Amino acid sequence: MNIQQISVFIENKPGRLQHVLEVLNSGHINILTLTIAEINDFGILRMIVDKPNTAHDILRKENVTSSVNEVLGVGIDDKPGGLLRLIKCFAENKLNIEYMYAFTQKKGDEATMIFRFEDIEAAKNLLIKEGFNIMKKIDIIGDQE
Amino acid sequence: MLYPEKEKISLEKLKELQLERLKWSLKHAYRNNAVYKKKFDDAGFNPDSFSSFDDMKRVPFLYKQEMRESYPYGLFAVPMNKVVRLHSSSGTTGNATVVGYTKNDVEIWAEVCARSLSGIGATEEDIIQVAYGYGLFTGGLGLHYGAEKLGAATIPISGGNTEKQLMLMKDFGSTVLACTPSYALNIADFAAKNAPELDFKKLKLRKGIFGAEPWTNEMRTEIESRLDIDAYDIYGLSEVIGPGVSCECEAKQGMHVFEDHFYVEIINPETGEILPEGSQGEIVYTSLTKEACPVIRYRSRDITRLYRDNCSCGRVFTKMEKITGRSDDMLIIRGVNVFPSQIESVLVAVEGVEPHYQIIVDRKGTLDDIEVKVEVNESIFSDEMKVMSELSSKIASKIKTHLNISAKITLVEPSSIERSVGKAVRVIDKRKK
Numbered sequence A: 001m002n003i004q005q006i007s008v009f010i011e012n013k014p015g016r017l018q019h020v021l022e023v024l025n026s027g028h029i030n031i032l033t034l035t036i037a038e039i040n041d042f043g044i045l046r047m048i049v050d051k052p053n054t055a056h057d058i059l060r061k062e063n064v065t066s067s068v069n070e071v072l073g074v075g076i077d078d079k080p081g082g083l084l085r086l087i088k089c090f091a092e093n094k095l096n097i098e099y100m101y102a103f104t105q106k107k108g109d110e111a112t113m114i115f116r117f118e119d120i121e122a123a124k125n126l127l128i129k130e131g132f133n134i135m136k137k138i139d140i141i142g143d144q145e
Numbered sequence B: 001m002l003y004p005e006k007e008k009i010s011l012e013k014l015k016e017l018q019l020e021r022l023k024w025s026l027k028h029a030y031r032n033n034a035v036y037k038k039k040f041d042d043a044g045f046n047p048d049s050f051s052s053f054d055d056m057k058r059v060p061f062l063y064k065q066e067m068r069e070s071y072p073y074g075l076f077a078v079p080m081n082k083v084v085r086l087h088s089s090s091g092t093t094g095n096a097t098v099v100g101y102t103k104n105d106v107e108i109w110a111e112v113c114a115r116s117l118s119g120i121g122a123t124e125e126d127i128i129q130v131a132y133g134y135g136l137f138t139g140g141l142g143l144h145y146g147a148e149k150l151g152a153a154t155i156p157i158s159g160g161n162t163e164k165q166l167m168l169m170k171d172f173g174s175t176v177l178a179c180t181p182s183y184a185l186n187i188a189d190f191a192a193k194n195a196p197e198l199d200f201k202k203l204k205l206r207k208g209i210f211g212a213e214p215w216t217n218e219m220r221t222e223i224e225s226r227l228d229i230d231a232y233d234i235y236g237l238s239e240v241i242g243p244g245v246s247c248e249c250e251a252k253q254g255m256h257v258f259e260d261h262f263y264v265e266i267i268n269p270e271t272g273e274i275l276p277e278g279s280q281g282e283i284v285y286t287s288l289t290k291e292a293c294p295v296i297r298y299r300s301r302d303i304t305r306l307y308r309d310n311c312s313c314g315r316v317f318t319k320m321e322k323i324t325g326r327s328d329d330m331l332i333i334r335g336v337n338v339f340p341s342q343i344e345s346v347l348v349a350v351e352g353v354e355p356h357y358q359i360i361v362d363r364k365g366t367l368d369d370i371e372v373k374v375e376v377n378e379s380i381f382s383d384e385m386k387v388m389s390e391l392s393s394k395i396a397s398k399i400k401t402h403l404n405i406s407a408k409i410t411l412v413e414p415s416s417i418e419r420s421v422g423k424a425v426r427v428i429d430k431r432k433k
């Protein structure tokens, strides 16, 4: 199963990020990695958490807008050129990356990058064919849900 | 149709009846109320000289401010022992208005509300859940008396307590819902959030009669699909009688004004000039049968259009369009007339955007700035920034196309805009001192 990511809508105002983190904390949600994309008035908080669907439910109860969707976790060699090889592969195959970020935890000699594609399955099949290591949900966030 | 002999009257007979009743109403106000007597005398108008509709232009207007100044009983035209009911508009001291009803007035009010319900296809077989506020506000009791007069089983639940509203819909099998359109959407929101398993298609609810605030056809589509009902617009003002001044019929094309009780004119709000049939302008009301508080040429501030068509329901009564806005709510932004309801139409038309919005107008230097805050719910939220930016620009460009103004769109978190079960504050005009 693919990795699930939870995205949260937050206004660029003091205390809003804190509020979301407090809600997640109250539901004992463990955040494994977090990144924020922002423009003028608002941001989109994207997180890999241990219980994405539970997180979605408790956020909804607190009237916080969020969504859960699948992203691709790809293992790359933790050495010069590792990421480049992967990006080249996307370019050659005309795969458009919507956005990407690094996963903070390392496994052995591999670093993990998180990618959001429009067509996740197409990207996944291609990468497997090219010999990349695709992370499963259980490897990254476990099986608490 | 509940009263075919009255509602299927011919236009000619209707005009005769109106003229006769107008004469009575003008004389009644003049002879039995000091405020009207002075107004008419000051304007040099004697009701005895009133002979045709053309004479209406000589009759002075009644303004909301005069009603406030007459607080509480200054506009009553019967002694208090004939008054059986009092209602009041919301408002603090100096702002409130009071209206009284004789037994006969209450009877007429119940009749026009019953006609409204019958017009939307409700019958004595129906179970009508009245979720308008009960109390000094006319919504609750107006629909309540109307529903009882129709012979329907009437549930006086009043507004609020949405959980219980849903419970009654399920357990009592309510078939008709009466409330404000924003509260109908509140109910849908509440159900989606707290009772996602509830399927409105499985409820017996089949119709809704919504009023007390302006709403759009886009909102109708949304209410109809979310609650799985047919939604109809009912209109009224407490100053005139309460709900039941006009109501849509099953054709859902314009609200029939119950012209045997209310005489309506469309005027230019700036000049007071009476406009020809079909023109857009401010609607002005004159009661034809009311005893306790006659209203003579009351300036409603509501902007609409009146027209007659050959309605499929067979009523000859004039139709009024949905209220475009209030002439006091009308915002003039860089010289363009804008009604909040127009912005609302744009928002609802953009897929998935519910009308939780607020318009903020400010002046930066010499230029007016307009900002529209829109709450982001799950149906429009995306994890992709590209999609969210496109949503803002789509709303902005639609506002530009429809209203010819450039607005800044700000996406905000759910529930960050203040809202209430009753009327919502949609506009903040910071230009006003």
Ligand SMILES: [Zn+2]
Pocket (backbone or CB within 6 Å): B249, B250, B251, B256, B311, B312, B313, B314, B315
């Ligand atoms: Zn009709």
